[in-house]
Amino acid sequence: MVEKVLVVQGGRLIDGTGRPPIENSVIVIQAGKFQAVGGRGEVAIPAGADVIDVKGKTVLPGFIDGHGHLEDFHGELYLHLGITTCATIELYQDGPWTLAQKQGTDLGKIRGPRIWMSGRAIGGVSTGHDAFGSRTARDNIIVTTPEEVRRAVRRKKELGCDILKVNEFLSMDLVKVAVDEAHRLDMPVSAHSWDVIGSVNAGVDAIEHIWSVGYSSIPYAPARRRLAEDRLGGVIDQELAGAYYQTENFDAVIGAMVEHHVAWTPTIAKWLRPLSPSAARFRERENQILNEPNADLPAAVRAVTDNAYDKLFKRYTPEELEQAKIGYEKANEFIRRFVQAGGILKEGSDPPRGMAALLMHQALAMDVEAGVPPMKAIQAATLNVARTFRKDKDYGSVESGKVADLSIVEGDPLQDIWMTQNVKMVVMDGKVIDIGFKKYKNPIPSFYSYQSLPLDLEISPLFLIEGSGPTVLKVRGPGGMWPFYRVMLNGEPLPTRFVSKNALQAIISPEAIAKAGMYIVTLKCEGEALPESNRAHLVVGFKP
Structure with missing residues (x-):
């Protein structure tokens, strides 16, 4: 049976290649592929085709999130915002869960974008912050020899991974081994790094x-490594670390990346969008989605989204806020200089410090604010991602023979890049898909998330007297605290205050420990796949 032809006509086509837009375009789709693309009068409309008129709208390639961290509730967010492919640079799953998601979306059993997966990073050991249960430890497959590296890369290929991720603490000689093995298997390599020139080489x-x-702009290697370790360990916030970038050394880093055609994903929206001139627009769209009842997002999504603003404007001192602004300006300068030098920009969401999918559109807006031409920003979320991950034969632009993914928006992103999120219709694999929220529940829930609670807690004090207080209970957990966590005492919530990435404080009233006994302290996070931490024990003795 011959599949029916779909024609999308009348829109202004920005095809992702960087060529000028095609006004009054005609796009012919059959069997999931673009069959013909051009202007009216250049492309014949087959008899009997289903024709969709999108006059007055802008037609773009289906967007590609170049740096996602997929969770089970993300699917509808991605489709709603025109993102038809997510390159998920994983953290805590090394393949099986994401592989099931990938297969499920390919089969139409799971509602969401197409998935290109990396599995967890291959990495080395940081000296400073590798406590059990910390992000640093959970984030990586630790390798120490060339053969371990090759074996890990081959295993990823066997699992069906599309991308290899290496972390910033893998020695450069082992990075080279990983790259050589991955390229032999036709896998691209994406890197965290505190030595970009070394990674590029x-x-x-x-x-x-x-x-x-x-x-990497800091010349003294021990200093930049220490900054990388301290960021992971919660000693310094990323928002504040940017003040230490050395702009006079940007050209050396940029030059190496441009010479070797290495792409770069800034992902500054997750940390710094509250400082953007577009922050009010960002907040309006965030709240619109958060308040959509059929979106049915976990409570943690609002908390992490709000946290970016609360952190800068409520918890930071005036001096810290000024330091964050310095880092923001330096980030903008690097983005501007990188693109002006011919660098390959790609963009991505990098949740959860905000909303998956929307973060990518916010990043595009911030790139343009930094000086990136809108056309290049659009390519950063389409063709550049596909090329970087060796998928551009089939994806990333609206050209004959490629997979038929389209994002159709109201407005002109070349005049106002924020219109990329104003999605009205999506075509994926040649079919128009529903982009509304339906309270969808993923049939295969994720078992870990980026916001996962610290597994083990340290509390102080460890001993109290019955009926004493009120007492401030200090609760520490390695590298994983969030403002929406609650300290629980024998299953009941305590008034909780966020202190840092490693620490919370809770108030224990005299009534809460009215009787001597062994009390159980845990952390709880509503709506998360790992909803409660392991136990810590508070001993309450008798009153003399």
């Missing part, structure tokens, strides 16, 4: 995050 295809290039 080792052959990586992409560098992730503003901090990778920022730290």
